[in-house]
Amino acid sequence: MDILAEKLDMDPVELRLKNFVGKGDEFWGQGPTVRSIIRSCGVEEMLIEGAKLAGWKGRIPPSKKTGDIKKGIGVARGFHTSGTGGPNPGEVIDYSGATIKINEDGSVDVVTALMDHGGGTWDAAAKVVAEVLKVPFEKVGIYNEVDTRTTVFDVNTHATRGVYCGCGAVKYVAEKVKEILLNYAATLFKDLPENLELTCDKELGQAVIYPREIPQNYMTLGEIAEHAHITS
Numbered sequence: 001m002d003i004l005a006e007k008l009d010m011d012p013v014e015l016r017l018k019n020f021v022g023k024g025d026e027f028w029g030q031g032p033t034v035r036s037i038i039r040s041c042g043v044e045e046m047l048i049e050g051a052k053l054a055g056w057k058g059r060i061p062p063s064k065k066t067g068d069i070k071k072g073i074g075v076a077r078g079f080h081t082s083g084t085g086g087p088n089p090g091e092v093i094d095y096s097g098a099t100i101k102i103n104e105d106g107s108v109d110v111v112t113a114l115m116d117h118g119g120g121t122w123d124a125a126a127k128v129v130a131e132v133l134k135v136p137f138e139k140v141g142i143y144n145e146v147d148t149r150t151t152v153f154d155v156n157t158h159a160t161r162g163v164y165c166g167c168g169a170v171k172y173v174a175e176k177v178k179e180i181l182l183n184y185a186a187t188l189f190k191d192l193p194e195n196l197e198l199t200c201d202k203e204l205g206q207a208v209i210y211p212r213e214i215p216q217n218y219m220t221l222g223e224i225a226e227h228a229h230i231t232s
Contacts (some may be wrong), residue, residue, distance in 0.1 A: 002074070006063065012075050013051050017044060020077070026223035047077065080160060094161060096169035097152030100129065100177045104229060106206030106222035107139040113146055115167035121162040125170045132174035133181075134200040134207040135221065185209045185224055189217075 001019075005012040021027045023041040028034065051057070054073055062072060099111040110129055126140040147210040154166055182193040189196065191211050201208045201220070210218035 001076075013047055013056060016077055017047055021079075026132070027122045029061060043077065047075075050218055051075070090149050094155050096154045096166045098125075098166075098170045098173045099151065100170075100220060102177065102181070102225040104222050104226040106135065106204075106220055106225070107141060108133060108135050109141045109143060110170060111143045111146060111151045112166065113148070113151050114144065114162065114170075115154070115157040116144070116162075117157055119157075119162065121157060121166065125167045128167050128171045129174045131220075132171060132178055134198050136200065136202075136205060141205060181209065181221075181224065184220065184228055188219065188224070188227065 001015060002012050005015040008015065020043050021038060022043060023038050025038050026035055027038065028036075054075075056073065056075070059073055062070070063168070065072065067105055080218060097112075097113065098114075101111075102110040103109065108129055110125060112125060114125060120142060122142045123217040126137060126142050129135070129140045130137045154169075155161065157166070179193075180199065182196050182198065185196055186193040190208075191213055195212055196209055197212045198207060198209050198214070200206075201218075204220060208218040209221070
């Protein structure tokens with residue numbers, strides 16, 4: 001890019017700003033059969049702000065420097081995709097799944113085929129569930145010694161897809177479980193789901209649900225799970 005910029009008598013940053021794949025564009029991120037659509041992009045902000053911070057406008061162009069040893073600043077830009085599939089049909093498909101179970105003691109079990117190579121992917125999944133369901137992190141169990149006979153399928157942990165795709169599925173399921181919880185709790189409180197609050201009670205060490213107007217009238221996550229287990 002810098003060689004092209006020099007031949008075009010253009011600023012290397014300006015050339016990059018005129019020629020990049022940005023938001024809404026289609027590109028081949030994982031080979032010729034995987035076409036992806038860029039849904040968010042910060043290239044312009046990165047290049048413009050980066051140039052300001054580096055003092056790019058005040059630099060001496062390489063063509064005007066003399067001597068055997070030259071000092072200066074350069075610019076480069078790259079990208080890295082997350083996931084191995086794309087929104088358009090192709091030969092590579094990327095998908096994940098998870099199963100979440102609420103227990104009578106207020107703990108939560110997550111069954112996933114997502115693999116952790118040491119990067120903390122399982123911890124990330126537990127944190128996602130803890131955040132969505134408002135349960136203490138230590139009350140979330142990740143059950144990963146599984147195969148496709150006991151859990152839904154997950155693609156390998158590669159291409160920066162572990163948290164992005166695998167934990168994305170975990171978050172989706174956790175939000176569905178939260179919806180089911182609030183709807184079920186609404187029948188117990190004889191109230192509307194949107195009038196209920198789900199939060200973490202640190203003293204009790206688990207999540208609680210209560211009508212927003214009367215927070216002292218709460219039920220723990222474990223109590224709700226036990227009631228559902230007995231009556232279902």
